[in-house]
Amino acid sequence: MKRNVGNVERLLRALGGLVLVVCAVMAPLPLAVRxxxxxxxxxYLLFSALAGSCLGYALMGRSTCPIEPGR
Known part of the structure; x- marks a missing residue:
């Protein structure tokens, strides 16, 4: 997949993904919900942050990456 997530958004996705994984471990909710x-x-947020690519952005034809790959 082509890279379509910028560096600032990758950092925010990684932080948000970590927070959600910690909440999944610690939240007082049923296991299936967590x-x-x-x-x-x-x-998913951690994977998209590490890969630099978002499936939703690819389907919509969007990109927050300032430089196109190969340039």
Whole structure:
């Protein structure tokens, strides 16, 4: 996939993903809710931050990356 997430957004996604994963571990909610809602979203945010690519942005044709790859 082509990189479409800028560096500042990657940092914010990584921080948000870490917060959601910690909440999935510590929240006083049923296990299914914690894993599905908090854990799943947290893992996706961490993955997109590490990869530099967001599936939603790719589907919409958006990019927050200031420099196109290959330039």
């Amino acid at each position: 894993l599905a809602a908090l854990g799943g979203l947290g893992v």
